[in-house]
Amino acid sequence: MTFTVGRPRHTPPRHEGLSPRDEILESAAQLFTERGFGATSTRRIAEHVGMRQASLYHHFENKDSILEALLMSTIEGTLETAERLRGAATSPAAELYALVRWDAGQLLAARWNLGALYTLPEVRGPRFAPFQRRRDRLRERYRVLARAVAEDAGGPTDPATLELPLRLAETAIAQRTDGPVGDPRPVAAALADAALRVLGARPEQAARAASRLPEPEPVP
Amino acid sequence: MTFTVGRPRHTPPRHEGLSPRDEILESAAQLFTERGFGATSTRRIAEHVGMRQASLYHHFENKDSILEALLMSTIEGTLETAERLRGAATSPAAELYALVRWDAGQLLAARWNLGALYTLPEVRGPRFAPFQRRRDRLRERYRVLARAVAEDAGGPTDPATLELPLRLAETAIAQRTDGPVGDPRPVAAALADAALRVLGARPEQAARAASRLPEPEPVP
Numbered sequence: 001m002t003f004t005v006g007r008p009r010h011t012p013p014r015h016e017g018l019s020p021r022d023e024i025l026e027s028a029a030q031l032f033t034e035r036g037f038g039a040t041s042t043r044r045i046a047e048h049v050g051m052r053q054a055s056l057y058h059h060f061e062n063k064d065s066i067l068e069a070l071l072m073s074t075i076e077g078t079l080e081t082a083e084r085l086r087g088a089a090t091s092p093a094a095e096l097y098a099l100v101r102w103d104a105g106q107l108l109a110a111r112w113n114l115g116a117l118y119t120l121p122e123v124r125g126p127r128f129a130p131f132q133r134r135r136d137r138l139r140e141r142y143r144v145l146a147r148a149v150a151e152d153a154g155g156p157t158d159p160a161t162l163e164l165p166l167r168l169a170e171t172a173i174a175q176r177t178d179g180p181v182g183d184p185r186p187v188a189a190a191l192a193d194a195a196l197r198v199l200g201a202r203p204e205q206a207a208r209a210a211s212r213l214p215e216p217e218p219v220p
Numbered sequence: 221m222t223f224t225v226g227r228p229r230h231t232p233p234r235h236e237g238l239s240p241r242d243e244i245l246e247s248a249a250q251l252f253t254e255r256g257f258g259a260t261s262t263r264r265i266a267e268h269v270g271m272r273q274a275s276l277y278h279h280f281e282n283k284d285s286i287l288e289a290l291l292m293s294t295i296e297g298t299l300e301t302a303e304r305l306r307g308a309a310t311s312p313a314a315e316l317y318a319l320v321r322w323d324a325g326q327l328l329a330a331r332w333n334l335g336a337l338y339t340l341p342e343v344r345g346p347r348f349a350p351f352q353r354r355r356d357r358l359r360e361r362y363r364v365l366a367r368a369v370a371e372d373a374g375g376p377t378d379p380a381t382l383e384l385p386l387r388l389a390e391t392a393i394a395q396r397t398d399g400p401v402g403d404p405r406p407v408a409a410a411l412a413d414a415a416l417r418v419l420g421a422r423p424e425q426a427a428r429a430a431s432r433l434p435e436p437e438p439v440p
């Protein structure tokens with residue numbers, strides 16, 4: 001006969017099959033996006049998981065560390081995809097099309113709308129510099145591709161326009177804030193089309209060339 | 221000789237020439253956008269103004285009422301402008317161009333980046349239904365214009381694309397979150413150009429036709 005060690009959980013485990021660290025991230029993602037970052041304490045996150053607060057602090061130093069892990073999760077897959085596309089795409093237009101489609105697709109399909117946390121004032125502080133550096137790296141890749149596409153198409157190359165493909169991908173965040181989006185694939189494709197059009201390029205050929213490039217997995 | 225009544229202010233008045241109500245809004249706008257809505261109490265707002273908390277409650281019932289007034293301020297000028305443009309514009313393309321230019325222009329030029337508060341989960345609750353109704357009204361006007369422009373141009377009329385002119389105007393919010401934008405006018409014009417391009421229209425003629433339509437006042 002064995003005995004369980006420590007205090008019992010407050011509630012049965014909420015997230016079957018996840019590691020304790022991922023359970024914390026899952027509960028925090030839900031609470032930060034549904035109730036607000038400022039309005040959510042680590043105590044509330046631990047209660048939501050069904051875990052003692054001391055156990056939570058075994059995995060994360062504080063609430064900012066949890067937020068950082070969630071922000072990183074929104075960008076790391078896209079950065080890896082950007083690297084893969086760099087090798088696989090046959091033109092800057094096809095590469096940009098596939099990048100917007102991926103980035104918007106994962107922002108739309110992720111279980112929680114974590115991109116909505118980008119605008120938190122807390123995220124501008126030095127604590128989040130590692131996340132901001134990764135985001136700057138992605139932004140720079142977008143800009144390089146946008147310039148190449150606009151130059152090929154004879155389209156506008158002013159700095160404000162070259163920012164727009166990234167911005168268009170990230171409108172997925174605001175669309176989710178305003179209500180359910182439905183199937184993410186046509187929305188992500190419309191955003192990829194739009195990213196080429198704002199640069200003066202026609203999207204049809206790029207969309208065909210991108211048909212063999214990676215797309216996010218459909219939501220299970 | 222006269223005596224002042226009540227406790228003295230904690231600090232000298234911060235906002236010369238504003239009414240007490242506007243002083244509260246000004247301090248709250250700064251604190252909500254720089255420190256976060258959840259992290260800011262009405263006590264902190266009152267201290268920032270240099271006002272007793274009881275005096276703050278004379279003007280606003282609670283923190284949500286202050287947030288509502290700030291959100292309304294981001295949209296009411298644009299709704300009025302949308303009505304004026306409806307009478308003054310010579311084509312849907314010119315009207316949409318001028319609407320995006322105005323909306324983006326005021327989001328960029330406003331003293332605080334209040335649009336960043338749109339993604340707060342708190343704003344989705346029934347307490348903010350009057351704000352959401354006004355925003356839906358603006359969104360519908362954008363959609364009607366976008367459909368007319370796309371049909372004239374033989375461009376895409378899928379629902380996801382017809383959302384994009386509004387979304388492009390609102391990318392002004394994310395651009396400000398990421399850092400100082402500089403002169404808002406070229407950025408607002410680039411967003412208005414982009415709104416026409418995503419609908420398959422060429423922006424040059426619309427930009428010329430919009431040159432006599434209202435623009436936000438330059439920042440003082």
